């Protein structure tokens with residue numbers, strides 16, 4: 001008797017000509033359990049997703065496009081794996097409301113697909129309640145259009161939630177006068193500083209300070225290949241997780 005293999009998943013990539021999209025196209029093409037059925041760039045019609053029979057849509061576009069792309073996918077019964085930034089709380093709420101009408105469909109919004117980054121953020125959040133002070137420095141290539149990074153926003157939110165649950169007071173800060181931006185921006189009470197520097201890809205440090213000591217969680221993506229195992233993991237798990245999942249940690253057993 002011949003062994004039965006499930007048919008390869010039919011995957012479309014949006015933003016296929018971009019830095020991340022081009023890497024995702026290669027990763028999907030190299031995956032034996034996936035078939036790339038569409039690779040769309042700016043200006044291409046989303047109707048091509050339906051005509052190509054896409055089951056999974058990977059969105060790696062720009063903050064202005066991603067919401068409409070995901071809405072189209074969900075309304076057409078396609079699962080979506082989203083790496084694009086710009087998913088604030090109001091966009092997430094609208095997406096949850098849409099998914100409630102499509103209960104079989106899964107969407108993963110993953111601010112960072114690099115497994116090391118996901119781990120560093122989770123561990124830093126857990127550790128943050130034991131330290132008086134916390135600040136985040138994110139460092140990226142200078143072609144990045146958004147600041148702070150989606151990863152830094154997500155990390156700050158995880159930290160703020162951990163510290164609030166443990167009733168940790170706000171980080172001490174005696175600043176009474178400053179030049180605009182000197183203390184970074186405030187994300188849920190956590191200061192975030194953004195560096196844009198030629199030569200960088202994607203990097204983040206979470207600094208935790210207590211009396212006489214510092215603990216630093218640093219993650220470096222030196223190459224966009226670092227994001228691809230997470231993209232494939234997302235595609236392989238999104239259908240089994242209907243509804244909205246924010247963060248690749250939702251599909252991992254981190255035990256933290």
Ligand SMILES: NC(=O)c1ccc[n+]([C@@H]2O[C@H](COP(=O)([O-])OP(=O)(O)OC[C@H]3O[C@@H](n4cnc5c(N)ncnc54)[C@H](O)[C@@H]3O)[C@@H](O)[C@H]2O)c1
Nearest residue numbers: 015017018019020041042061065083084085110111112113
């Ligand atoms: N989650 C992660 O791990 C991760 C990693 C790197 C980058 N990102 C995010 O992914 C996004 C893309 O990053 P990038 O560096 O590849 O940017 P990029 O500018 O190189 O690529 C974006 C591409 O999307 C295209 N595009 C815009 N609107 C489109 C549409 N409606 N349909 C199809 N294509 C469209 C653009 O023409 C461009 O080619 C950013 O939001 C970035 O922050 C996420």
Ligand SMILES: O=C(O)C1=N[C@H](C(=O)O)CCC1
Nearest residue numbers: 085111112144149150151202
């Ligand atoms: O290169 C980018 O742009 C990146 N964007 C994501 C973010 O904003 O966190 C992930 C890291 C790389």
